[in-house]
Amino acid sequence: MSHRMKVWGLLPEFGRAQLKLTTAAKKGLGDPVLVELVVLRASQVNRCAFCIDMHVRNLREAGVSPRRIDLLPAWEEAGDLYSERERAALALTEAVTVLTDGHVPDAVYDRAAAHFTESELAHLIAVIVAINNWNRVNVTVRQPPGEEL
Template sequence: MTTTTSTTNPANGATRTEYAHEHGPRLALAERLPDFYRAMVRLETEAAKGVDPTLYHLIKIRASQINHCAFCIDMHSKDALAEGESVERIVQLSAWEESRHFYTERELAALALTEAVTVLTDGFVPDEVYAKAAAHFDEDELARVIAGITVINAWNRIGVTTRMTPGHYTPGQYKK
């Protein structure tokens, strides 16, 4: 359980909240395996080609929420906000099925596919989810959406396993 304490400065009456201790990363994967890391960046770059950036941000944030990757949620939410996404759509993303009116049908199809590919609870992507996505994207676009979902899931697994620390990312920090 995370606890916070508050202290009051007797001189000015200001209250200061002290949050739980921030954990550090377990392993700096980019430093240990730079060629692997560069290959992941190339996969990300290739997957993103031709995908609407707004849609791609939604995919990355939603997969990261499902995978509990705090670092990626922090990064992709900040990037999306910096590129004009609304706070409301990002906040509602974790409950998109109940907040459908915030998203286009195309985005909804991509979000359903993102969840199906990310979770794989039944061991496969349901035909109806795939068919709905295929109805909103041509085959090249769909291939890129699937590639993007796959790449963010790989990044999430790296971030969660190595305990990358959220909160310090600046929008666009890793762009060339």
């Protein structure tokens, strides 16, 4: 597949706004590994090669074990490899990303709310929304992995 357009270069204000949105969303979570797991999982669901490549590299640089990175697509079956807090965040990530039923199920939301303060939960939702926006743009224009935005 070939790169369709350099949307981020064509719309620099949009790119700066997206970066500010992402930065603001991440500020209230405090756990950079949790954030990277969430954004990697959303990127996997959305099949965004550019973002998958970037967030796998970020997790490796943060010292996350290859096993935790490799098994992320099967996090529900991975036992104690992910904490309850991480699993709650990943379940919410998938529910917000897919929205196949047109809503986020109460059980998924309540599970996340049990592990995050209200402010943290708001930031988590914002991170999920922000990465989905990055994914949708990058998938649409076929942003190549490893290339500058």
